[in-house]
Amino acid sequence: MTNYAESRRDLDSFLNARVPVIGVRTIEQQRGLRLVREAATDSRRSAMPFWIYTRATGLRDLRSNATVQDDRSLTGAMEFAAAQFTSRQQATLILVDPDDLDHDTQFTRHIAELARLADANAGSIVLITDKPIWSGLQRLGMSIQLDLPDAEEMYGTLGSFLDDHEGVVPIEWDEQDRRRAAEFLRGVTEAEAINLIATIVSKGSVDKSDVLTVARHKDRIFSDLAGLERINLEGNDHQVGGLANLRTWLGRKHDLMHADLRGTGLRPPRGVLLVGVPGCGKSLSAKAIATEWQLPLYRLDMASIHGKFLGESEGRMREALNTADRVAPCILWIDEIEKGLAGRDDLTGVSQRVIGHFLFWLQESTSRAFVVATANEVRSLPPELLRKGRFDELFFVDLPEEQERAEIIELYYRRYVKADPDPEQLARLVDLSEGFAGADIESALHEVGAEVLLGGGAERLRPSFVEDTFANTPPLSRTNPERIEEIRSWGRDRAVPAGRSRGLAAAGAAPPTTRRVVRWAE
Template identity: 70%
Template sequence: MSDFTESKRDLDAYLTARVPVIGVRSIEQVRAIRLIREVAKAPKRSALPFWIYTRATGLRDLRTNSPVSEDRSLVGAMEYAALQFTNRAQSTLVFVDPEDLSDDNTASRHFAELARLADSNSGCIVLITDTPLWGGLQRLGMSLRLDLPDASEMYDVIVSFLGDHRQVVPIAWSENDARRAAEFLVGVPEGTAVNVMATLVAKGSIAKEDVESVSLFKDKHFGDLSGLERVVLKAADHQVGGLSTLRTWLARKHQLMVADLRDTALRPPRGVLLVGVPGCGKSLSAKAVAAQWNLPLYRLDLATILGQYVGQSENRLREALDTADRVAPCVLWIDEIEKGLAGQNDSTGVGRRLVGQFLFWLQESRSRVFVVATSNDVRSLPPELLRKGRFDEMFFVDLPDADDRREIIQLYYRRYVTGAPSADLLDKLIGLSEGFAGSDIEAALHDVGAEIHLNGGVDRLRPDFVVETFANTIPLSRTNPEQIDEIRAWGRDRAVPAGRAAAGTGPGPASGGRRVLVMGEQQP
């Protein structure tokens, strides 16, 4: 059942029961008025009077929209309501955002008195606001919350709009395209969704590729997001070298991410936790997922979440996660998650509360938000975050083996040097890069590219310069071998290898106890 339908059912019950004051909380006044008008037009209420007051139009008949009084003031509308409640049974007056009724003030107390008067003669006041009502007023009646349209409602809005314009402009969208657009627009008001569709129609046609552009409209609508930073993707973010098991797993998750799961018990993928050696592609993987899935990427900066006052950090995290739900579908990147959620030994208890809040959201949210969390020091994370079922999977990103280094070298060679290395040079670089992380390989080939630029072209590059650059690059695995060995020893037995399952170069425990991910029709 959609939220609109459920709200309509509740409002119908409240009006039938003649509840003296009904609070309708919504940021969409037009949608809330439509909800009340549909309930008021039910045949069983045809003889009952309904009026509505707004600041712009004053007091009008809800059904016919004809004016009732020339006095457009709120005071005049309340006096009219008091007169009706005194002389006429079962009268209903709707007030749209009349005053600040969220705390104990003069306006709230006046409406409370008016509600008591309505109760004496089976009258009813409906208050449409975007904030909670004052407790003293809310206790006199009932309230409901009309949320933004869900995917099903948004789909109906889009289909209705397209149906009205099929004879106006060419429309190439299929039913699946309309559903994808609806999922992109979940989290925005209905009026904004209509404006987006109208903008597409205004250019003369609606093409297949316009489905992806809908997410850009949504991003502009939200603007600055609390606690979230929109990451602008570049062309290079589409490519990741190595990590073949992780890439295959992500490809299968993408199928679920875009699938229609309404008639199943399945939920969209939660996300993945990437742990392992620094510089081996964890953060790049988050960008690659968003780029390859054509989804916006948002970075949750936990450093900006933490506040100095009691409850401030928790409120900021809640706002950020709520915003992520509203901008869905998207990829949510949490870089070095241990720095924000490693709080099991925090005497203030803030870290534990943040962990609990994050895990509750991760467990209960049904939005298409795919979380990519990375960690270099997973030992400092609370154990409950690592439990199976929190994330869809936990992958260990190790130093690349020879085959992965071949792929990474070829990728960055094409980017910085252009062309492809010769077979002999490639074999030399693979041998020299033993113990290199992907970032070490990129840095070395970036230096080669810079040398080419300074010398005026690849033709003037000294043949041995590439080999010398690799030979003179000292990776982290050599400058800090103890730390790297410790990370690899932890990850190999506790997480699925992100690279080839058989990879096992370098120090570390035997691979006999390593977890291996098995995926349906995967080729060996």
């Protein structure tokens, strides 16, 4: 049952019971009004009077919309209701978005007195508001939380809108497309969803590709929300070389991300934790996934989560994760996650509470927010983060092997030199780049690209210059070998290799028998 249907059922029960104060909490005023109007127009209540007050229209009859009195003030409406509550049975007053409901004020006490008058003659006051209701007033009645439309309700809304335009514009969407669009629109209001689909219809057709257009339009609604940083991805500069295991695994998760999971008991993919050698493509992978999956990318800066006041860090984390749920479907990138979640020696307990909030969300959230978390200082990660079931998988990103280095060199050579490398030169560069991370290769070819720009074009580029540039680039594996070996020894038997598995064996020690290997059904 959708939340709207549950809210309608509860409202019917409260009106039948003549509860004196009924709070309808919602940020969608029009949807809340529709809920109350549907209940009021039920044939069982045809003899019950319903009046509604708004600041714009004053006091009116809910069913006929006729003006009740010329005095358009709230005070006048409450005086009218007081007279009616004392003289007739089962009357109902609806107040839309009144001010100062959340505190003990003269106004809320006036409402409470009016509710007691209503209670004496089986009357009710319905408060439609997006704010909390003062506890002294709330204890006189019951409340309803009208949440944003879920995927099932959104599917109905989209279906009704598109059905109204059948024969007016060409519509290519089948039921699966409508289901996907409805999933994408979770977290927006009904009015925002209708505006989005109307924008698509207004171009003259509804194409298959417009399903992803829905996700992009939704992203604009939330572009200024607090808690997350929107990362704009332009062009095709977010390709990743190597990492064959990871890329194959992501291909399957992409299909699951967009699948209709109703009735399967499955939840959307939760995400992946990438650990390993710095500069080998962990952060770039987050951008590449967002680009390939055509989903917005949001970055959660763990270092900015921690505040100096009691409860501030936990509040910031909760706000950021709630925002991620609302902007979904999206890629949620958490770079260097250990900076925000490490802290087993923290005597204040803040780090542990932040970890607790994050792990609870990671395990319980059903939104299509795919987390790509990266870590360099793997030994400082809390062990509970590494437990199976938190992330969908833990991958180790190692230094690229020969074939992977060749792929990375070709990728950056085309980007910066605007040409393909000569096969013999490519082989020499692969040898020269032994021990290089992907970032080291990019840095060397960026220098080559600058020389091409300043030297008059790729045709004037000397092969010796390219090779000398590689030879003069000191990789991190040589400048800090102890740290790199520590990271690699940790990852060999604790994570699935992101690249070709033989690369780990070639790096030194033979892989232990306890190393996990991901297998896919043929």
